Amino acid sequence: MNYDVIIIGGGHAGVEAALSSARMGNKTLMISMLAENVGATSCNPAIGGLAKGHLVRELDALGGEMGLITDAAGIQFRILNQTKGPAVRGSRAQIDMDRYRVIARNKILNTPNLDLVQEMADSLIIENNEVKGVKTNLLNEYGAKRVIITSGTFLKGVIHIGEIQQEGGRFGEQTSIGLSNSLKECGFEIGRLKTGTCARIDSSSIDFSVMEEQGGDEVPSPFSFRTNRKEFRETKKQIPCFIAYTNQNTHDIIESNFYRAPLFTGQIEGTGPRYCPSIEDKVNRFRDKDRHHLFIEPQTMDNTECYINGMSTSLPPEVQQQMIHSVNGMENAKIVRYGYAIEYDFVDPRELRHSLETKKIKGLYLAGQINGTTGYEEAAAQGLMAGINASLSLQGKEPLVLRRxxxxxxxxxxxLVTKGTKEPYRMFTSRAEYRLLLREESADTRLSHYGHELGLISDEFYESVKLKDKQIKEGALLLEETKFTPNKEFIALLESMGEVPIKDISTAQQLVARKSFDVDKMIKIVPELDKYDDYIKEEILVEGKYARYIDKQSEEIERMKKYLKVSIPEDFDFRQVSGLSKEIVEKLEAFNPPTLQAAMQISGITPAAIEILHIYIRMASKRNK
Known part of the structure; x- marks a missing residue:
């Protein structure tokens, strides 16, 4: 009954936390109500997307499991934003929900050092502000040196379907009241959030012939760097999704029932996700739109049941029937499960350190929706980091804190930990200041050395990453060093490719930086690069295209590292700094940070504000000399 690490919850955060902890040599226990629901995809049958795909690639590079399971359970793979720059592209996969869950559960059940008990965590055992274990609903007590809570939407979860309210952490499953009360007793700041899901439809009752078919990429790309790319592309079977649309009739049905919508009647108090609104919220907010996209997504390879992405709702069952039947192709749709909203407790993430350990209780870590996030990918990433840092803590080592x-x-x-959140937090590429350096395809060369040091990445895979990094750098250097003169032969070659001639001596790097240059054109001017695999050539092209911007961002990062250590004079007058908003000045005066690093940790203080502060501190320093 005694363990090194206990994980409460078996969702995506719990799976990654448990596997990383056990693989790092800890005797680990997962407490989850139902073994068959470990790794369940409670909402949409998909993994990844814009920015979310980056998170999956990164946790894969660190030794996490989500990418591998997705490749095994995926039924359609697409790169979103394919026509845009590589920094904002995002991998997304439709998955077989049943298979994903089975693979995740079996990983948990067959991993050495890892036990699973089907109970409900009821309270924490705390002594002198340090966690000692967990009590369950069966009155069992499990001792542990570290505890990670990954409770998802189960903390005092309440399900809303029209006027009906019922306790539940997920449809058909119990809510957790005791654990939420235990956290409140510890003094944590508890808030309330809301999320929701859509109805599920019997696929045989849908007329797909009147809808737009949306297939996967002709050449699918795996999520995991550890998946055999060639074998994956040759054997992976894909099935299509379909696009439908709401119409004015749909909107009229919804609007005429606003008075029964829990979102508008005050029945729901928690804040919902801004970027994934319910259909009633969309109809209310975007009255100028005469239709909204609906993505009809199969939930399994057998396609017996479909998810209506874009129609999340908590309207009453009879209203859901009417609005679904109003959509072209779904006039005879049979609803297998109605959509619902769910409210749940979360802990203000500013209660956490960057390691995801709580500040109030030593040895207690939080990961996933309990920290105010939404999405499988954000949860999994936090779970992995919590598992890693709990393990490092047991080894007496410093936590792994990844920089921005x-x-x-x-x-x-x-x-999360510096700014907090008042609504479900979702990752976007726009949140990353250095996104050119954080491309999906570079996740392994950026992060695998950490996974290898932790023992989560094999020697064999790490050697392949080092080889990839070496080849990309060789190719990038070749582009930089290869020069061309504007002679007749080279101008003729450029014109044959539809390219504008050069007038001065130019490097291959300058040429591939042109928007019109692709891999084929790059190989024509630098044929030596053709010896590399296709994905290596693609990365060499990207490095060449964005070399100037990447260098600029790298210089900015080094500059930031240096001046974050700069001290702020005790008598410094923030009101004299031109360019700072009134809100930022008030926060700086309230916290009075001793260094720029400390200022950066204050919620709402931007990198631009830090730059301005640094300039004024230097000016003040010169005046005082």
């Missing part, structure tokens, strides 16, 4: 310039995971955690 080295990982989206670093951006995610830094945003």
């Amino acid at each position: 310039d080295e990982a989206y995971i670093g951006v995610l955690i830094d945003d």
